[in-house]
Amino acid sequence: MKCQVCRGPAVIDVRRHNANFCQEHFLRLCRDQTAKTIKQFSMLSDGDRVLVAVSGGKDSLAVWDILTELGYDADGFYLGLGIGEYSDTSLDHARRFAESRGLALHTEDLLRDHGFDVPNGSRAAKRTPCSACGLSKRHRFDEAARRGGFDAVVTGHNLDDEAAVLMGNVLHWQTDYLSRQLPILPERHGFPRKVKPLVRLTERDTAAYCLLRGIDYLVDECPMAVGNKHLSYKAALNDIEYDSPGAKHAFYFRFLDQAAHRFAPSDAIDESEDVAPVSPCSNCGAPCSNEVCAFCSLTMRATEAVPIEMGATRRRKVSR
Ligand code: SF4
Ligand SMILES: [Zn+2]
Numbered sequence: 001m002k003c004q005v006c007r008g009p010a011v012i013d014v015r016r017h018n019a020n021f022c023q024e025h026f027l028r029l030c031r032d033q034t035a036k037t038i039k040q041f042s043m044l045s046d047g048d049r050v051l052v053a054v055s056g057g058k059d060s061l062a063v064w065d066i067l068t069e070l071g072y073d074a075d076g077f078y079l080g081l082g083i084g085e086y087s088d089t090s091l092d093h094a095r096r097f098a099e100s101r102g103l104a105l106h107t108e109d110l111l112r113d114h115g116f117d118v119p120n121g122s123r124a125a126k127r128t129p130c131s132a133c134g135l136s137k138r139h140r141f142d143e144a145a146r147r148g149g150f151d152a153v154v155t156g157h158n159l160d161d162e163a164a165v166l167m168g169n170v171l172h173w174q175t176d177y178l179s180r181q182l183p184i185l186p187e188r189h190g191f192p193r194k195v196k197p198l199v200r201l202t203e204r205d206t207a208a209y210c211l212l213r214g215i216d217y218l219v220d221e222c223p224m225a226v227g228n229k230h231l232s233y234k235a236a237l238n239d240i241e242y243d244s245p246g247a248k249h250a251f252y253f254r255f256l257d258q259a260a261h262r263f264a265p266s267d268a269i270d271e272s273e274d275v276a277p278v279s280p281c282s283n284c285g286a287p288c289s290n291e292v293c294a295f296c297s298l299t300m301r302a303t304e305a306v307p308i309e310m311g312a313t314r315r316r317k318v319s320r
């Protein structure tokens with residue numbers, strides 16, 4: 001197996017490109033594909049300060065590493081979710097990576113800073129864990145970007161993630177979601193720009209990238225992901241990809257090229273539940289469509305019944 005670029009020994013085959021690559025040229029491919037995505041969708045400009053949403057997994061550490069290699073000024077932001085050992089370990093991986101590269105990692109913790117964790121909070125608020133988690137992450141990442149004066153929030157969503165979400169949205173013809181399933185959401189109404197520079201890379205690519213770059217990422221999946229429909233969509237797409245290399249890429253990128261505009265929103269602003277008209281949340285000041293934003297509302301419900309130390313019950317209180 002020879003590298004398609006230099007004819008040296010290859011370390012990986014990339015079937016959708018019908019090519020094999022040595023270490024040097026595979027790493028270059030990952031960087032080039034990311035740079036191409038950033039340029040194609042006008043995600044970032046030179047001099048932008050970006051905040052990378054870091055989970056300690058392969059995708060977020062890979063995108064942080066690649067952006068740094070591409071010369072971007074990128075800090076990381078980690079939100080502790082309180083999901084037992086999974087969260088403790090994920091923070092260790094994020095910290096070790098940041099320290100090894102001399103990068104700034106900002107951290108926040110749902111339980112310490114907002115009085116609830118994902119397992120207990122989601123139960124109290126009668127939401128699925130992933131719904132409570134996703135809402136919390138979006139709100140806290142946005143707030144951290146506003147507070148720190150960052151130009152954009154970067155997430156490590158890859159091609160497998162986006163194709164699986166697209167499949168779910170198409171299966172149920174969720175046109176509202178389809179309208180917002182873009183690799184960039186511009187800054188609007190007080191929400192920071194959100195970008196997904198890894199949408200040309202697969203999970204296998206980011207895992208290989210981390211391995212070859214010596215990045216020690218958290219391999220374990222979040223225990224709350226069990227039963228998540230997107231896992232079965234990913235498995236179905238992998239089967240299709242096995243028989244038709246490149247199908248996943250075509251599914252997602254042809255959607256972007258040929259169909260996404262047909263679902264163009266009239267006034268969609270964000271992936272959150274807050275839609276226009278926008279006014280500041282009366283509790284935290286974040287832009288929202290109701291008096292209190294979805295995160296503060298979740299926090300209120302989640303902390304109403306969460307027991308605190310000494311057996312007392314937490315009073316209804318929302319932190320800013
Ligand atoms: S699987 Fe669900 S609960 Fe776990 S990190 Fe992802 S969104 Fe959060
Ligand atoms: Zn090579």
Ligand SMILES: [Zn+2]
Pocket residue numbers: 281282283284285286292293294295296297
């Ligand atoms: Zn709020």
